[in-house]
Amino acid sequence: MTIPLIRPELLTAPDVPFLMAGELTQRASREVASHAHARGQLMGALSGLASVGVGRQQWVAPAIYAIWVPPYCEHSMRSHGPFSGWSVFIAEERCAGLPAQPRAIRTTPLLRAAVRRAASWTGALLDARQARIAEVIMDELAASKAESLNLPSPEDPRLMRITDALAADLSDSRRLEEWAEWAGLSPRTLSRRFVAETGLSFAQWRAQARLLRALELVAEGVSVTTIALELGYENVSAFIDMFRRATGTTPGRYAAAATSNQEPGCAASRARENP
Incomplete structure (x- = not known):
């Protein structure tokens, strides 16, 4: 109850x-x-x-x-x-x-x-x-x-198929061109529709999805190594660098600050990822 x-x-x-x-x-x-x-x-x-x-x-x-x-x-x-x-x-x-x-x-x-x-x-x-x-x-x-603490979803069924698949496995590192072929549309159409429907490029959307999932996993006390692997980063250092750029602090310090309800650092912002 x-x-x-x-x-x-x-x-x-x-x-x-x-x-x-x-x-x-x-x-x-x-x-x-x-x-x-x-x-x-x-x-x-x-x-x-x-x-x-x-x-x-x-x-x-x-x-x-x-x-x-x-x-x-x-x-x-x-x-x-x-x-x-x-x-x-x-x-x-x-x-x-x-x-x-x-x-x-x-x-x-x-x-x-x-x-x-x-x-x-x-x-x-x-x-x-x-x-x-x-x-x-x-x-x-x-x-x-x-x-920017939300993840906008597209309405185009082809884009939804991609975002649903990514949400189920954020470690999937396929490039935009590979996702476009998988969903049955051209890379140019995928790129254009993503921005039109979500306000983010495909790479930015994936980076934002990874950041928000990282925040959830950090709050649940999951180890940094496990989070890095689940989100598809090549190594722990790459994940920590992304997290620091997005939040202004490391995952460990962020978790400690969140637990004590103190300022964890700079506001979590929309992450950026190279295509």
């Missing part, structure tokens, strides 16, 4: 605050099936890493990042290892000034402190002090910038 961060009846009851928050830490991993609700939801990890599925896109939320899901947007969530995380639920009518599309954001210390305070509230109507804190959360979310 999945333990709710906030009692479900509070999310739909009349005369409840426009903003409610909850925190939860459990020894077991957490998995929430695909669902939607009228409130917008901002969710993040206190430590470790959570993955959020929105349609055919997959987002990851290391500690100090969060995923925003607008009202009525179907989504799922799972943690990698024991779960320690939080969520903020915002009434539909107050979401008009917030991002209209799902996004990953880098949380500020102010936002994290405000969410922690809001998570201690009982669900009663907000007093003046609580209302000010709730508005801080709203302001921080409205001012946030989107971070």
Whole structure:
């Protein structure tokens, strides 16, 4: 049974605050099936890493990042290892000034402190002090910038066949020309359609997929050697170099910082890979 961060009846009851928050830490991993609700939801990890599925896109939320899901947007969530995380639920009518599309954001210390305070509230109507804190959360979310912690999926069935195959085996190092032949289209068409449908070149998409999977495996405590092999890197050094370029730190330091909910280094950015 999945333990709710906030009692479900509070999310739909009349005369409840426009903003409610909850925190939860459990020894077991957490998995929430695909669902939607009228409130917008901002969710993040206190430590470790959570993955959020929105349609055919997959987002990851290391500690100090969060995923925003607008009202009525179907989504799922799972943690990698024991779960320690939080969520903020915002009434539909107050979401008009917030991002209209799902996004990953880098949380500020102010936002994290405000969410922690809001998570201690009982669900009663907000007093003046609580209302000010709730508005801080709203302001921080409205001012946030989107971070590249998602993996966009194409809609062309031929491209989907390639991305599904790669997702199943990220160690597959076939070149673009080989994938094009396998999927039954020309290399030029594959290259053009990939950029048009995902905003990334084929090489960038594969590098981003490898980075996001690396973040998941690091959060699960998998050894660096095992991760390098699973993702198709020639050696451990090549994997560590990629990880450092993308996150600003090594896998070991990243894992330690995520566990303690500290800044792990530079923001994880979209990785680059030579074709």
